[in-house]
Amino acid sequence: AQSVTQLGSHVSVSEGALVLLRCNYSSSVPPYLFWYVQYPNQGLQLLLKYTSAATLVKGINGFEAEFKKSETSFHLTKPSAHMSDAAEYFCAVSDTNTGFQKLVFGTGTRLLVSP
Amino acid sequence: DAGVTQSPTHLIKTRGQQVTLRCSPISGHKSVSWYQQVLGQGPQFIFQYYEKEERGRGNFPDRFSARQFPNYSSELNVNALLLGDSALYLCASSLRANEQFFGPGTRLTVL
Numbered sequence: 001a002q003s004v005t006q007l008g009s010h011v012s013v014s015e016g017a018l019v020l021l022r023c024n025y026s027s028s029v030p031p032y033l034f035w036y037v038q039y040p041n042q043g044l045q046l047l048l049k050y051t052s053a054a055t056l057v058k059g060i061n062g063f064e065a066e067f068k069k070s071e072t073s074f075h076l077t078k079p080s081a082h083m084s085d086a087a088e089y090f091c092a093v094s095d096t097n098t099g100f101q102k103l104v105f106g107t108g109t110r111l112l113v114s115p
Numbered sequence: 116d117a118g119v120t121q122s123p124t125h126l127i128k129t130r131g132q133q134v135t136l137r138c139s140p141i142s143g144h145k146s147v148s149w150y151q152q153v154l155g156q157g158p159q160f161i162f163q164y165y166e167k168e169e170r171g172r173g174n175f176p177d178r179f180s181a182r183q184f185p186n187y188s189s190e191l192n193v194n195a196l197l198l199g200d201s202a203l204y205l206c207a208s209s210l211r212a213n214e215q216f217f218g219p220g221t222r223l224t225v226l
Contacts, residue, residue, distance in 0.1 A: 032213045043119075043205055044158070044217040051213055090157050094213050100170040102148065103207075103215060105157030 002027040002095040004074075006106035014114050019063075019078040021109045023091030026072065032094035033074045034103065035065055039087045047089075050074060061085070086113045117141070119208050119218035127224045128196050136191045136221045140208030146170075147189040148215060149181060152203040164189055193223075201225045 007022040025031055032051050036044040048059025055067045065076045074091060088110050092103040120139045128134050140147050146165040150158035160173040164183035183189045187208075193200055201224050207215040 036217075041222075043219040044207075046214075046216070049213065092157075100163055100165075101209075101213060101215075102160040102163060102171060102173070103150075103158070104160070107157050108155075 002031060002093040002104055004033075004091045004093050004104065004106040006091050006109050008109055009107065010110045010112060012112040012114065013081045015083055016080050019076070019081045019085065019111065021076040021089050021111065023074045023076065023106060024072050025074060025091075025093050027093060029096075033065075033067065034092040034094070035059065035063070035074075035076050036090045036092060037087050038090065038108075044090065047076070081111075081113050083113050083115065086111055119206055119216055121206050121218040121221050123221060124219070125222045125224075127226065129226050130196055130198060132196050133192065133194045134196060134223060136204050136223070138189045138191070138206030138208075138218060140187050140189070140206075141210070141216055144208035144210045144216075145187055146209045147183055147187065148207045148209070149189070149191050150205040150207065151175075152205055152220070154202070158205055161191070196225045198225050
């Protein structure tokens, strides 16, 4: 079954610094991969998705992620962090082995941004 | 267009009670999925419905059930509530595969 692993439950950066959130996937078939963001007491908002087109995917709010098959990774980056980026970030893989699509999420990474 | 809506926003129940959570998908979306997010964890898949039929079910006990109505809205029911059922319940709707849009969730607290 497909799965994702997010390395680091918390990541702290200074405002203006590079953001790097790590995600590795396990999949027996070409995966569909997603990054979602969750602000406190809110639902999930889709940041970006990889669906086997371009390996470098650009999302909203200046985020992007690169699909690397050789490393089974889909890390999320942003060149310059803003205070408003502080939130929980989830990597997810689409599991279609069962004949329908469900999302399998990682455990999340909390991004802390300091002034 | 309105996004996915869920009601109620918050709910407090006691052990052994039953609860019904509601979800309205984005207009035109025929598929609805339910996820449970326990504090500090990622969401876990519970159910998916498409055109009023159950397409898939996650690893949850039979106390959890759901249904989808002709207007594609959906209800999630949980019977005989346990303390461990306390969580944020998320509903997601989709028009096509590989694109799920989430609602704000219902925060269920079981005392």
